[in-house]
Amino acid sequence: MREVYIVGIGQTPVDEHWDRPLRELGADAANAAVKDAKIDCPQALFVGNMLSGCTCGQENLGTVIADFAGFNGIEAMKIETACASGGAAVRAAYLAVASGAHDVVVALGVEKLTDLPIEGTTAALAGAADADYEAAHGVTFTALNALMMRLYIERYRVRKDDFAAFVINAHNHAKSNPNAMFRRPVTLEDYARSPMVAEPICILDSSPVADGAAAVVLCSADRARALSDQSIRILGSALATDTIGLGSRRETLRCEAIRRSAQLAFKQAGVGPQDIDFVELHDAFSIVAALSLEASGFVKDGQALPFALEGNIGIAGALPCSTRGGLKARGHPVGASGVYQVVEAVQQLRGQAGDSQVKGCRVAMTQSVGGLASVAVTHILGA
Amino acid sequence: MREVYIVGIGQTPVDEHWDRPLRELGADAANAAVKDAKIDCPQALFVGNMLSGCTCGQENLGTVIADFAGFNGIEAMKIETACASGGAAVRAAYLAVASGAHDVVVALGVEKLTDLPIEGTTAALAGAADADYEAAHGVTFTALNALMMRLYIERYRVRKDDFAAFVINAHNHAKSNPNAMFRRPVTLEDYARSPMVAEPICILDSSPVADGAAAVVLCSADRARALSDQSIRILGSALATDTIGLGSRRETLRCEAIRRSAQLAFKQAGVGPQDIDFVELHDAFSIVAALSLEASGFVKDGQALPFALEGNIGIAGALPCSTRGGLKARGHPVGASGVYQVVEAVQQLRGQAGDSQVKGCRVAMTQSVGGLASVAVTHILGA
Numbered sequence: 129m130r131e132v133y134i135v136g137i138g139q140t141p142v143d144e145h146w147d148r149p150l151r152e153l154g155a156d157a158a159n160a161a162v163k164d165a166k167i168d169c170p171q172a173l174f175v176g177n178m179l180s181g182c183t184c185g186q187e188n189l190g191t192v193i194a195d196f197a198g199f200n201g202i203e204a205m206k207i208e209t210a211c212a213s214g215g216a217a218v219r220a221a222y223l224a225v226a227s228g229a230h231d232v233v234v235a236l237g238v239e240k241l242t243d244l245p246i247e248g249t250t251a252a253l254a255g256a257a258d259a260d261y262e263a264a265h266g267v268t269f270t271a272l273n274a275l276m277m278r279l280y281i282e283r284y285r286v287r288k289d290d291f292a293a294f295v296i297n298a299h300n301h302a303k304s305n306p307n308a309m310f311r312r313p314v315t316l317e318d319y320a321r322s323p324m325v326a327e328p329i330c331i332l333d334s335s336p337v338a339d340g341a342a343a344v345v346l347c348s349a350d351r352a353r354a355l356s357d358q359s360i361r362i363l364g365s366a367l368a369t370d371t372i373g374l375g376s377r378r379e380t381l382r383c384e385a386i387r388r389s390a391q392l393a394f395k396q397a398g399v400g401p402q403d404i405d406f407v408e409l410h411d412a413f414s415i416v417a418a419l420s421l422e423a424s425g426f427v428k429d430g431q432a433l434p435f436a437l438e439g440n441i442g443i444a445g446a447l448p449c450s451t452r453g454g455l456k457a458r459g460h461p462v463g464a465s466g467v468y469q470v471v472e473a474v475q476q477l478r479g480q481a482g483d484s485q486v487k488g489c490r491v492a493m494t495q496s497v498g499g500l501a502s503v504a505v506t507h508i509l510g511a
Numbered sequence: 512m513r514e515v516y517i518v519g520i521g522q523t524p525v526d527e528h529w530d531r532p533l534r535e536l537g538a539d540a541a542n543a544a545v546k547d548a549k550i551d552c553p554q555a556l557f558v559g560n561m562l563s564g565c566t567c568g569q570e571n572l573g574t575v576i577a578d579f580a581g582f583n584g585i586e587a588m589k590i591e592t593a594c595a596s597g598g599a600a601v602r603a604a605y606l607a608v609a610s611g612a613h614d615v616v617v618a619l620g621v622e623k624l625t626d627l628p629i630e631g632t633t634a635a636l637a638g639a640a641d642a643d644y645e646a647a648h649g650v651t652f653t654a655l656n657a658l659m660m661r662l663y664i665e666r667y668r669v670r671k672d673d674f675a676a677f678v679i680n681a682h683n684h685a686k687s688n689p690n691a692m693f694r695r696p697v698t699l700e701d702y703a704r705s706p707m708v709a710e711p712i713c714i715l716d717s718s719p720v721a722d723g724a725a726a727v728v729l730c731s732a733d734r735a736r737a738l739s740d741q742s743i744r745i746l747g748s749a750l751a752t753d754t755i756g757l758g759s760r761r762e763t764l765r766c767e768a769i770r771r772s773a774q775l776a777f778k779q780a781g782v783g784p785q786d787i788d789f790v791e792l793h794d795a796f797s798i799v800a801a802l803s804l805e806a807s808g809f810v811k812d813g814q815a816l817p818f819a820l821e822g823n824i825g826i827a828g829a830l831p832c833s834t835r836g837g838l839k840a841r842g843h844p845v846g847a848s849g850v851y852q853v854v855e856a857v858q859q860l861r862g863q864a865g866d867s868q869v870k871g872c873r874v875a876m877t878q879s880v881g882g883l884a885s886v887a888v889t890h891i892l893g894a
Contacts, residue, residue, distance in 0.1 A: 129611040149643060181635065182564050186642035188593035191752045191885045195759070201771055203750040204886070205599045206591040210571035216588045220603060227610035228512040252564065259569035260532060367555075367586040369574045376578070388584055502574045503587070 129226040133352035133359040134509070136165025136345030137471040141307045142459030144242040145339040150184045154238035155197035157341035161234060162197075165345035165355055171230040172203035176217030176237040177463035178210055182252040183244050193236060203230070209367070210256035211412060213237065214342070214466025215496025215505030221346045222365045222507075231348045237467030238341035249337055253462070256499045258373040270334065270413070272374060272500050274326035277415035279380055281328060284430040288328045291414040292319035293436035294449075295332050295456060298411060301443065302453025304483035305472075309338055309459030333414045335460035342467040344474065360474050363491070364397030364508035366390075374500045385504040386423035386497060393493070393506040394425075401425040404508070405489035406448040406476060408469035410497035411456045417449070420495055424506070448486045451476055466496030466505060477511040512609040516735035516742040517892070519548025519728030520854040524690045525842030527625040528722040533567045537621035538580035540724035544617060545580075548728035548738055554613040555586035559600030559620035560846035561593055565635040566627050576619060586613070592750070593639035594795060596620065597725070597849025598879025598888030604729045605748045605890075614731045620850030621724035632720055636845070639882045641756040653717065653796070655757060655883050657709040660798035662763055664711060667813040671711045674797040675702035676819035677832075678715050678839060681794060684826065685836025687866035688855075692721055692842030716797045718843035725850040727857065743857050746874070747780030747891035749773075757883045768887040769806035769880060776876070776889040777808075784808040787891070788872035789831040789859060791852035793880035794839045800832070803878055807889070831869045834859055849879030849888060860894040 138160025140153050154175065162170065173194050180186045190204030203224075209216040214237030221235035241249050254263035257272055281288060295314060302308035314332060322330035352359040368388035371377055377384070394400055401424065411417035418432035426447055427435045435441070441449040452458055452472040455465050473492040475481045489511070496505045521543025523536050537558065545553065556577050563569045573587030586607075592599040597620030604618035624632050637646035640655055664671060678697060685691035697715060705713035735742040751771035754760055760767075777783055784807065794800035801815035809830055810818045818824070824832040835841055835855040838848050856875040858864045872894070879888045 151643070178570055179564065181562065181638050184642060185634075185638050185646060187561055187591060187635075187638040188640075188755065188882045188885060190592055191882060192641070192755045194752050195755045195885075201751055201753060201767060204592075204752050205603070205750065208570060208589040208591060209573055209587075220588065220606075223603075223606050223610045223612055226612065227606045229606055229609065251568075252570075255564050255568050255570040257571075258575070259567060260534070263568060367588065368584055369577050369587050370584060372571065372575045372578045384584060499571045499574060502571060502578075 130228055131349045132222050132225045132346055132362045133349060134344050134474055135347050135352055135356045135359045136161040137474050138164055139307050139342040139468060139471050140340050142309045142338045142340035142461055146242060150180060150186060150238060150240040151192050151196040153339060153341040154193040154236055157343040158193060158197045158234050158236050161343035161345045167232055167345065169199050170202060170232050170234040172224055172233040173199055174217045174221040174235050175206045176213035176467060177206055177239055178208055178213050179239065179252050184240055209503045210498035211462050212466055212496040212498030212503050212505050213463035216367060218344065218467060218470055218507060219365055219367050219505050222362055225346050225348055231351050233346050234343055235346060235467060236341065236343040237464035239461035239463040240339045241337045241461065242339050261373050270329055271326040273413045273415055274329045275374065276380060277328050280415055283381065286433050289320060290433040290437060291333060292316050294411055294414040294417045295319055297441050298450045298454040298456035301451050301484045302457035305452040305458060308453040308457055309336055310457045329413055335412045335455040338459035338461045340459060340461035340464050342464050342471045344467060344470050358478050360477050361510045362507060363510045364393035366392035367505045370502045372499060372502050381419060383419050383423035383501040386420055386501055389504040389506040390424040393508050397508040399491060399508065403491050404493045405491050406451055406486045408473050408494040409449050409454060410495055411450055411454040412460055416497060420497065443484050443486055451481060451484050451486060469494040469496060470507060473509050477509060513611055514732045515605050515608045515729055515745045516732060517727050517857055518730050518735055518739045518742045519544040520857050521547055522690050522725040522851060522854050523723050525692045525721045525723035525844055529625060533563060533569060533621060533623040534575050534579040536722060536724040537576040537619055540726040541576060541580045541617050541619050544726035544728050550615055550728065552582050553585060553615050553617040553728065555607055555616040556582055557600045557604040557618050558589045559596035559850060560589055560622055561591055561596050562622065562635050567623055592886045593881035594845050595849055595879040595881030595886050595888050596846035599750060601727065601850060601853055601890060602748055602750050602888050605745055608729050608731055614734050616729050617726055618729060618850060619724060619726040620847035622844035622846040623722045624720045624844065625722050644756050653712055654709040656796045656798055657712045659763060660711050663798055666764065669816050672703055673816040673820060674716060675699050677794055677797040677800045678702055680824050681833045681837040681839035684834050684867045685840035688835040688841060691836040691840055692719055693840045712796055718795045718838040721842035721844045723842060723844035723847050725847050725854045727850060727853050741861050743860050744893045745890060746893045747776035749775035750888045753885045755882060755885050764802060766802050766806035766884040769803055769884055772887040772889040773807040776891050780891040782874060782891065786874050787876045788874050789834055789869045791856050791877040792832050792837060793878055794833055794837040795843055799880060803880065826867050826869055834864060834867050834869060852877040852879060853890060856892050860892060
């Protein structure tokens with residue numbers, strides 16, 4: 129396989145963009161990345177998106193964004209793996225460059241969720257789970273995550289309030305991110321007071337439904353040398369799945385898709401968890417952040433909460449997590465989040481992360497998770 | 512790039528499968544292809560589908576099908592380019608093998624359209640066009656194609672009834688295809704009597720809304736040699752786009768996406784239109800069949816109808832088209848059709864096409880078109 133590099137990044141703020149159509153958000157992020165990479169037009173566009181059909185009546189999204197961004201006639205397709213669609217778009221773009229079919233491509237993630245009444249968005253998001261055997265019975269996506277959190281609390285005898293460590297950390301890191309949705313800090317008291325959504329998941333455990341778009345320019349080694357002296361190499365890239373339904377798993381808390389995608393990415397990169405300087409976690413719910421740290425091998429099963437509580441996940445900690453606010457505080461425009469993670473990792477590796485800069489970082493992991501951890505995409509990036 | 516081969520095919524009948532869920536159709540076709548290839552489990556699954564979210568409430572379709580097909584834990588993602596989603600899934604699978612990331616993968620196309628009331632399906636299908644600037648004004652996808660057909664009739668001074676040549680041809684070829692939806696022949700009289708849908712498009716100009724799934728197994732040269740003595744090589748693969756809206760084009764009838772994808776595929780394969788033994792056309796409407804022949808370079812602009820009327824597109828003609836019934840008579844389960852085309856081309860190249868076998872064929876073209884020809888995927892296959 130050819131080596132693949134990242135030479136450009138772009139993003140819109142994550143927010144409730146009621147005044148801006150889906151295509152405009154997508155084209156703005158894509159064009160910002162293209163400008164950052166100092167190229168004219170990519171050869172292909174891979175658009176990560178989950179719900180454009182249900183929330184905007186628009187399919188054929190690759191064509192729509194390529195057209196509106198001014199990428200006239202190029203190859204373009206939409207990639208969907210539920211909440212991991214952004215990570216999967218980066219993966220598809222990686223394969224296109226690695227194959228030799230293209231030298232310069234854009235991976236874009238874009239989502240617009242706030243135009244629908246929230247009941248409509250909630251119903252559509254349940255399509256990330258098993259529509260026939262889970263969602264059809266009325267369970268929401270949050271309720272399914274609540275089952276995992278409840279089991280975790282009972283299995284490992286932890287306190288619900290200990291999950292606050294992930295939330296406080298994410299909001300802290302978002303303060304210096306101008307594109308983050310929630311830049312105010314939260315306290316343990318805020319968390320304890322936070323209203324329940326689906327017990328034990330409270331509002332502050334949950335990432336916000338939001339609109340936004342993020343993009344990266346991927347290219348071959350030759351083009352990377354010509355375009356940038358700060359290109360970031362994709363050292364590892366892997367996507368794995370698990371059963372779609374939570375009830376079909378032998379061990380609910382093992383998160384096999386996360387585990388396998390991390391192991392494959394580590395193996396390709398020739399590194400292990402101890403070599404990762406920081407990680408952009410899929411903290412859509414705080415339980416998913418904890419399970420991701422465990423399944424990826426950073427801590428043993430059941431050890432994520434003590435690890436977080438001991439200060440390891442802060443910017444100066446042993447393993448800074450969600451360094452620009454994560455899905456929790458930057459916001460979670462579903463199919464875009466996986467690309468935001470890569471954009472933010474590149475900012476860190478370039479030394480452009482402002483007050484939340486991780487000192488001396490060289491190797492990053494980004495991990496995008498979909499459904500009830502039924503699909504996961506892991507990338508390892510090196511400066 | 513590594514060479515890529517097809518070593519297995521599978522399909523379900525195209526029909527109104529009210530009794531069979533989306534995942535079952537998809538898994539059946541995928542497993543049939545895997546069995547045909549004599550492999551245990553592919554390393555990745557690329558699912559072409561347009562509307563699973565809107566028609567079945569199910570996103571995360573790659574995971575769902577991988578799980579239900581028994582492909583435990585593999586890489587899986589959904590690929591969407593509207594009506595060309597099947598072709599794009601083959602393209603994505605091709606890139607995955609060409610890159611070296613995987614040696615054996617499945618490209619699946621699956622769609623379930625008949626569970627919704629037809630108004631719902633019609634509205635969802637309009638998402639293949641420009642949702643904000645075309646569909647929002649109430650125009651249906653058929654009406655937009657009717658605008659192209661009307662312009663064609665006026666520009667080239669042809670008779671509406673001459674389009675019947677494509678319809679009669681497709682129905683003729685479907686007779687020997689046990690998976691085709693309409694296996695009865697139609698006559699010029701039937702066509703002339705056919706009720707209007709959106710003038711000048713009549714019912715017999717239109718492919719039927721349907722359910723179905725088709726799959727192909729793609730692999731590397733090494734694996735192809737080990738698995739099969741009848742493997743088919745992908746000689747050319749290309750995807751191109753055009754403006755999403757019909758109104759933004761300089762020349763409405765030029766179909767730049769079809770033109771460009773055909774030219775790129777010819778160039779990669781090192782062949783030209785004269786070398787193609789038969790073509791599986793995207794005859795969703797008879798006007799699209801005509802425009803595809805012209806934009807692909809088989810005939811000059813405006814010459815498709817005389818070409819068809821002179822008997823060239825029949826099995827014994829100069830360029831057999833839609834040899835197993837095409838979208839028109841085999842049926843058009845939207846995101847699956849592009850994979851059905853590849854399955855049918857492989858049947859021909861293997862000599863397994865029964866009464867509609869093209870004698871001595873060696874090189875085939877399949878072409879999957881999405882939106883108002885705003886996206887097109889062309890593959891050239893060699894025996």
